[in-house]
Amino acid sequence: MEYILIFIVGSLVGFLVAWVWFNKRKKELKQEAGRVEREIQTEREIWYGFSQFNEKMAEVKVSRKQKIMDELKRVGKVQTNTAADLLDISRATAFRYLEELEKEDKIEQIGGFGKDVEYRAK
Numbered sequence: 001m002e003y004i005l006i007f008i009v010g011s012l013v014g015f016l017v018a019w020v021w022f023n024k025r026k027k028e029l030k031q032e033a034g035r036v037e038r039e040i041q042t043e044r045e046i047w048y049g050f051s052q053f054n055e056k057m058a059e060v061k062v063s064r065k066q067k068i069m070d071e072l073k074r075v076g077k078v079q080t081n082t083a084a085d086l087l088d089i090s091r092a093t094a095f096r097y098l099e100e101l102e103k104e105d106k107i108e109q110i111g112g113f114g115k116d117v118e119y120r121a122k
Contacts, residue, residue, distance in 0.1 A: 068086070069121065071083070072119065072121040073121060077110070078118065079119070098119055101119070106122060107119045108120055
C-alpha cells in the first residue's frame, strides 16, 4: 500500500513538472514566433520601401530623359555639359542618360569623344 501511494504521488509530481515545463516551452515558442513574425513584417516594409524608391527613381529617369529630348527638339543638339546643367545633375549621370537614349536609338552621337561630342535627335 505504501508503494502504491509513493507511485501515485510520484506520478502526480512528475505530471505536474512536465505540465509546467511544457507550458513554459509553449510560451517561449509563442514569443519566438512573434519575434519572427515582426522581423518578417519589418523586412516586408523595407523591401516595399525599396520598391517604391526604385519606382520613383524610374519615373525621375524617364522625366529627365524626356527633358533632354525636349531640349534636343528645341535647340537641335546638346552636349553632356548642357544636359547636366539643364537637369542639375552631374556630368556622369547626364552622360549615362545620353548613352541610354543613344542605345534606345532616339539620338545619335556626333563626334568622337571629349568636349567635341554632341548629340542630335534621330
